[in-house]
Amino acid sequence: MMQVISTKSGATTKECPPTGKLIILTGPSGVGKGTLMRSLLQRHPDLHYSVSVTTRSPRPGETNGKDYYFVSRREFEELVAAGELLEWAEFAGNYYGTPREAVINQIRSGKRVVLEIELKGARQIRASYPNALSIFILPPSMSELEKRIRGRAQDSDEAIARRLRRAQEEITAADEFNLKIVNDDFERALNAIEAAILSEHSLARRSG
Numbered sequence: 406m407m408q409v410i411s412t413k414s415g416a417t418t419k420e421c422p423p424t425g426k427l428i429i430l431t432g433p434s435g436v437g438k439g440t441l442m443r444s445l446l447q448r449h450p451d452l453h454y455s456v457s458v459t460t461r462s463p464r465p466g467e468t469n470g471k472d473y474y475f476v477s478r479r480e481f482e483e484l485v486a487a488g489e490l491l492e493w494a495e496f497a498g499n500y501y502g503t504p505r506e507a508v509i510n511q512i513r514s515g516k517r518v519v520l521e522i523e524l525k526g527a528r529q530i531r532a533s534y535p536n537a538l539s540i541f542i543l544p545p546s547m548s549e550l551e552k553r554i555r556g557r558a559q560d561s562d563e564a565i566a567r568r569l570r571r572a573q574e575e576i577t578a579a580d581e582f583n584l585k586i587v588n589d590d591f592e593r594a595l596n597a598i599e600a601a602i603l604s605e606h607s608l609a610r611r612s613g
């Protein structure tokens with residue numbers, strides 16, 4: 406079956422159906438998405454992690470091209486104008502986006518691609534790729550979420566307040582996603598994500 410895929414320019418074209426799978430990992434800042442993601446990649450090195458582009462400044466220890474592609478606002482706006490991003494959003498005063506080409510190429514080559522992104526971007530991906538597996542990670546409580554963001558010691562008080570305000574809005578959207586997982590016990594949350602990804606994969610193999 407042929408499938409319509411959007412191109413860089415935003416136009417659509419008929420192409421062979423992608424054989425891989427998009428997996429969205431979303432949830433409020435500080436809930437543990439990145440930490441879960443890193444452990445998931447250790448267990449499943451065959452998964453492809455999509456490295457995002459951001460205008461945020463690098464945190465200590467972050468590497469350009471590994472954690473993010475760090476760009477200026479102008480560079481980011483040029484990427485948007487050129488249709489190079491699969492989705493993008495402004496979050497807590499910075500832009501974040503998913504490079505289109507790398508994701509499409511990985512999907513075409515049969516890989517499962519994981520996007521670790523915030524709510525607005527996750528909604529854009531779900532609208533464009535309704536077959537994506539979408540997982541919303543919830544904190545056990547708002548006080549635990551705050552503790553985790555503060556414990557990370559990477560953000561100013563103002564940035565923390567902004568992220569917590571945004572977290573409250575984001576959590577109300579959790580029901581929009583295929584699966585909700587509470588990241589209380591880390592191993593249990595990781596196992597639940599893994600099980601969801603593996604069961605999707607075996608279903609796709611059986612039906613494909």
Ligand SMILES: Nc1ncnc2c1ncn2[C@@H]1O[C@H](COP(=O)(O)OP(=O)(O)OP(=O)(O)O)[C@@H](O)[C@H]1O
Binds near residue numbers: 433434441553588
């Ligand atoms: N289950 C857990 N119990 C306790 N602490 C946790 C748990 N999972 C993650 N953490 C800790 O919470 C902090 C925030 O985690 P992480 O940076 O992965 O969050 P995030 O959702 O990726 O945030 P952001 O979206 O802002 O990048 C880290 O210090 C991490 O070690």
Ligand SMILES: Nc1nc2c(ncn2[C@@H]2O[C@H](COP(=O)(O)O)[C@@H](O)[C@H]2O)c(=O)[nH]1
Binds near residue numbers: 434494503526
């Ligand atoms: N819409 C997108 N959101 C993204 C992308 N990459 C990361 N994120 C999300 O942004 C916030 C803040 O991240 P931080 O590294 O500054 O703490 C967090 O929720 C990330 O998941 C992206 O490409 N698109």
